[in-house]
Amino acid sequence: MKATILVVDDEPDICSSVKDILEDEGYAVTTAENGAAARQVVQRRQPDMILLDIWMPDIDGISLLKEFTADMGLRVPVVMMSGHGTVETAVEATRLGARDYIEKPLSLAKLLHTVEKTLAAAPSAEPRDQPSYTAPLGKSAQMQHLRERLEHAAAFDTTVLLIGEPGSGKTFCAQYLHGCGKRHTGPFMDIHSCSFRDGNGAALLLGSEQGGDAAPGLLEQCRGGSLFLDDVAELDAGLQEILAAVLSSGQWVRLDGGKVQELDVRIIAGTRYCLEQEVHAGRFREDLYHLLNVAPIPVPPLREHAEDVTELLQYYVNLLGDREGLPYRSFSVAAQNRLRHYHWPGNIRQLENLVRRMLVGGLESQIELDEVEMILSSQQESAEPAATNFNLPLRQAREQFEKAYLEYHLRQAGWSVGRVAKQVGMERTHLYRKLKSLGIDTRRDKQH
Numbered sequence: 045m046k047a048t049i050l051v052v053d054d055e056p057d058i059c060s061s062v063k064d065i066l067e068d069e070g071y072a073v074t075t076a077e078n079g080a081a082a083r084q085v086v087q088r089r090q091p092d093m094i095l096l097d098i099w100m101p102d103i104d105g106i107s108l109l110k111e112f113t114a115d116m117g118l119r120v121p122v123v124m125m126s127g128h129g130t131v132e133t134a135v136e137a138t139r140l141g142a143r144d145y146i147e148k149p150l151s152l153a154k155l156l157h158t159v160e161k162t163l164a165a166a167p168s169a170e171p172r173d174q175p176s177y178t179a180p181l182g183k184s185a186q187m188q189h190l191r192e193r194l195e196h197a198a199a200f201d202t203t204v205l206l207i208g209e210p211g212s213g214k215t216f217c218a219q220y221l222h223g224c225g226k227r228h229t230g231p232f233m234d235i236h237s238c239s240f241r242d243g244n245g246a247a248l249l250l251g252s253e254q255g256g257d258a259a260p261g262l263l264e265q266c267r268g269g270s271l272f273l274d275d276v277a278e279l280d281a282g283l284q285e286i287l288a289a290v291l292s293s294g295q296w297v298r299l300d301g302g303k304v305q306e307l308d309v310r311i312i313a314g315t316r317y318c319l320e321q322e323v324h325a326g327r328f329r330e331d332l333y334h335l336l337n338v339a340p341i342p343v344p345p346l347r348e349h350a351e352d353v354t355e356l357l358q359y360y361v362n363l364l365g366d367r368e369g370l371p372y373r374s375f376s377v378a379a380q381n382r383l384r385h386y387h388w389p390g391n392i393r394q395l396e397n398l399v400r401r402m403l404v405g406g407l408e409s410q411i412e413l414d415e416v417e418m419i420l421s422s423q424q425e426s427a428e429p430a431a432t433n434f435n436l437p438l439r440q441a442r443e444q445f446e447k448a449y450l451e452y453h454l455r456q457a458g459w460s461v462g463r464v465a466k467q468v469g470m471e472r473t474h475l476y477r478k479l480k481s482l483g484i485d486t487r488r489d490k491q492h
Contacts, residue, residue, distance in 0.1 A: 046072040047163050048089075052082045052108070053097040053125065058150070062095065065152060066159065079103035084362050086112065087178055093163055094122045095146075098137070106137055113141050119224075121162045125150070179220055180213060181359055182352030186344045190217070197339045198224035203291065205336045206314045208343030210467070211393030214314040217343055218272040227310055230269025233262060237278040238469035245283045250290075252299040263296060266309045274314040276336065277322050278469070281329075288332040311336075346388040346395065353384045356392065360399040370403040378413040386420065390456055397456060447482045450475075454484070 049071050051062050059075040066073045074091065076082040079102045085091070094112075098105040109122055121143040138145060143162050146154055179191050197204050198221050206214040215234055222232045240248060251261030262271055273279075279287065290296045294307045313336045322328035346353070357375055364370045375383070388394055401419055402411050450464065457463035461479070465472040 046070060047093065048072045048074065048091040049159065050074050050076060050082065050085055050091040050094045052076045052079070052094065052100070052105070054078055054100045055097075058097075058125075058148075062150070062155065065155065069156060069159075071159070079108045082108065083111075084358070087181070087359050087362065090120055090178065092120055093159065094120060095125055095159075096122055096142075097125045098127065106140065109137055109140060109142060121165075123158055123162055180216055181355055182349055183355065184349040184351050186349040187352060190341070190343065191220075193341045194221045195224050197221060197341060200339070201226060201310055202338045203310070203336055204312045204338070205319075205340045206312065206343055207318075207340060208314075208316065209345045209391055210316055211391035212343045212345050213392045214274060214343050215272065216392075217341070218270070218312045218314065221312060222270040222272075222310070225270070225310065227269050231266050232270050232272070233266050234272045234274065235262060236466045236469075237273065237275040238466060238471075240279060240283055241469060241471075245280070246286055247299050249283065249286065250296050250298055251301070253301040258298065258301070261298065263290070263307065263309055264305065268308055270310040270312055272312045272314065275316060276313040277315045277317040277319060277328055284329045284332050288329055288335060291335040292331070346391045350384050350386075350388075353386075353388075353395070354380050356395055357383065357399060360396050361403065364396075364400055364403055368400075370400065373403055373406055373409055373411050375402075375411045375416075376413065379411050379416045382413055382416050382420075394456065443482060446478070447484060450479060450482065450484060 049066055051059050051066075051073060053059050053062075053075075054077055056077065059077065063073045063075055074085055076085055078100050082094075082096075096105045096109060100108075103111075105124055109124075112122065122137075122141070124137045124142045124145040125148060126145050127148045143165075144158055146158055180187055180194070182188075194217055204218075204221060206217050208214050218234065219232060222228060239245075247259070247261065249261050249263060251264055252259045273287075286296075290307060291311065295304050296307065297304055319328055319333050319337065323330045323333050346356075354375075357380065361372065361374070365372050383395075383398075390397070398419055402415065406415060450468070453464045453467055454461075457467065461475060462472060464470075465475045468475075470478070
């Protein structure tokens, strides 16, 4: 796969010429004319290398270098491009973490040599098809502390427990933890506790053997990598016992198998509950709690770092535009201010869904306050519990509740059946069957 290079320079001619030269050499090149554009590119996907100009209109290259490496956790080589009189500054940049610098006007031979040398020297034993995981976003003190906690925990190959409300970003944190750790070249798998509820949970985790054929479980599929088990408090008693045995012994055996397997997986657990309270209530094994609670990391709800809402809005506008082909729209200052003061009961997941609805539903290029108010009021109405008719027969009353319940979760998840299946703890095939029996059309989001 081609190495990707980001060129950041406020001079269009330089961006264009460097892009042409590097693309002729087989690299994939993206350009950014200022710091803001460069941030958006990096947030969408980290490149393999960055060529960064020293002087730009909105922010200098040194400050942007510090922001990339400290705030955003960027771990790719940066080469500075310095004009006349800024070589000393470029040398200072190398002290701060830049890999090298190139003087302007750029020499073709020097440019290609520096790019080849930098990419070859980069500690990138990581295969090109391995995804890169962006650091949890936000400049608030809470998010800076969260990134520090994750990066500290990543240095040790221990079990980590992420504690936070639904939608607060536990999966995002687990991915970043994996990407920062020693196992970043290995696989990362994210599985919700509801996936173990079909009666085959032990086989899913441990694997099985039958008639000489082996079916690897998650612990084998993640060998050398990380396994994120979300909502671990909802595992049944049998799986809690199995997981505790695996973590305490570092070994397991496939169902109906005989060969002992050695544990070579980092377990990251997520929970919305206080596990200590679950232990006291008799719903969670005490030994498993202590095995998981080696490095507990709280993930704050969005209402506790509302100053990051503006950055998150921009991130999801860009992400959904790239990933889902949705039109670009910007939020007015009044709209941003309203959302910064919203209480966000559904946290970051709700914010993503709101942005998606705004991009799909609006015709104007700018999102105004009245449009935001309309969406927020509809979300509040959908969160209200449906009135129960106690005069109905039990079966009809149950169906009425199930319909309202599932429609609510579909709205919260942007009408994604896969997300709802994970949220409510149903196997996707069963959920589709239930939706059909209740007459719920999951395509309705495309009609608005």
